[in-house]
Amino acid sequence: MKSFLKNIIMLAIACSLSKQHATAQAPTYSLQQLKEVALKNNHILAVKQWQIAEREAKIKEDETKRYPTATLNGNYQYNFNLANITIPAGSIGILPLSSTTQVPLPNVDKNIEIGNKNLYNIGVTAYQPISQQIKIKTGLEVNRMDVAITEKEKQKIALQISQGVEQLYYGTLIAQKQLEEAQAKLAVAQAKLGDVETAIAAGKTIDVNQAGLMANIADEEQNILKLSIQTQNYKSDLVKLTGIAEEDFNLQELPLVLEDITGIESFKTSVSSNPDIQIASLTKEKADLGIKAAKQSTLPDFGVVTGYAYQSGNPILPSHNPFVGLNLKWNIQDLFSNKHLLQQREAQAKQAEEYILNLQQQVNSDIEKAYRKVNQSKALIAVAQKVLEYRSKELKVQEDKQLAGLNLKTDMLNTKAQVAKANADVYAAQLAYTLAVSELKNLIGQ
Incomplete structure (x- = not known):
């Protein structure tokens, strides 16, 4: 049973390694390329863009209400x-x-x-609204506010997509570094087992540590398998998020440049640039426009009517009749119903105010958390780099000993595994710092 389980694990590792070898010929993507592809292929962003186009068309439609409305009518009647x-x-x-x-x-x-049995009637009438012009203008401002809100929603989604790509990209790189560390540890465990088996065959030791060493090998094989699966899952999520066609691809490792971050107050003063707060502020302005529109709804509909009519078949009426006049229409019920509508709009405005205040508190808290994460990651980088420096010096000592024949192969492999772990820790700390900086910038819409 143990042999069967070992064969399965080794087969999975072999498949993982062969897949990694196959991906050596696969396309390589940088972080920027993945972001661009993700933003280009994302369907939600496409929906938002079409919503913007729809609302802009609605603005143009409502702009026509400011101009005269012409009606053409005709009639034929046989008596x-x-x-x-x-x-x-x-x-x-x-x-x-x-x-x-x-x-x-x-x-x-x-x-x-x-009269005449054949009766013809044709005419054109034009109505120019006058008192409704201010209400139409307010309606256009509401439509433009909808466009602005949708644009901010699109910007927010784009930031979320970019951040998601970054997290998966860096997560994949960290898992790959950890995989290298696990492979180095596996080599150490296999070398130790080989030394013990050689000693047993030579009669220099007894089989007391062989089972424990085999267990260590199995542990490292399991760890390699877990990291391989984790890497595959990260890449699968990247494929779904970016929409790239390739299932197998490599990630380009760029030299990490740790960006210096200014004081936290500069971020808190830029909190108004947060997409959620901007959307909430636009929603508040839209609610204020709704109050304005509710007040304007009490005005009567007053305008100018003009037209021309031609008829044939009725000798009593003139054949040609141009006319001009005034039109007044006032729904008295609006004076009462708009009072309640105004209360609704004022309640909406108050809700928007409270929501903005809550968002500001939440974003400030998130900025403090992200800024603290930046400082923590920076401290971890310093410690990890110090460990790596010491491990590298230790490796140099082991290499000198090996040249002099003063150490074992396992000593060298063990030190290399420690160096691989230190490298992975430095890399993970640096990527954590980069992600924390990215999160901090996203909170202020950058």
Whole structure:
């Protein structure tokens, strides 16, 4: 059973190592390239961009409400029956032709049809709102505020994506360094087991430590397997986040430049640049505009009406009729309902104010936490570099001893494993510092 389990672990390690060898020919991405690809391929960012386009089109649509509204209408009607006017005989008078002959006017009853069976009517009417101009202007300001809010939401998502890529990128690099450390420890454990087996075969020792050494090998194999799986998971998450086509790829290791950070007060004074606070501030301004619009809704709708009408078939009405006039419409119920609407908008504005205050407290707390993490990571870097310096000196001593034949192979391998661990610790501390700085900058929208 133990042999079977060992074979499985070794097979997994072999697959991992062969996969790492295969990825040597795979494409290599830098952190900046991964960020650019992630921002380009992200669907949520694309949705936000289309939302911006939609809201900008809404602004243009609402801008047309400021100009006259023209209505063209036409009508055709066929009348089967027309109105008749009957003039009775003699109703106009009597025409005396002679003393004996008198002719009534008209001499018989006359029936006259009024109008025409074919009736045409066409006209155009234009209405220019006047009193609603200020309300339309407020509505346009609300629409522009929606565009600004959506743009800030897009910026926030972009920052979150970039930070997510950084975390996965640095996490992968740290896991790879830890994998190198684990492989070095495995080599040490295997060398120690080899020394013991050689000693047993030569009859110089008994089988007392062999099981413990095999357990150490199994532990390191397990650790290698865990780190290999962790690295694969990080890369899989990077593929999902960035949308790159390759499943196997390498990460370009750039020289780490530790950026100096100014005092915490400079970050706290820039808290207004935080995307969440900016979105909340824009929401507050939008709520204020809603209050303004609610007050303007009580105004009557007053405007100018002008147009032209042409008709044919009705002799009573003129054929051509240009006209101009005024229009007034006032919904009295709005005077009462808008009072409650105004209360709702004022409550929304108060909610926005409280939300901004809460966000400011939260962001300030997060800045303090991130700044503390920066200082802690900086201290860890100094300690890790000191350990690495001492381990490197120890390795130089072991190399000199090996040249003189004064130490064992396991001594050298063990020191190399310690140096690998020190390297991994320095690298992890440096990347932790970089991530903490990135988190601190993201909190102020950089």
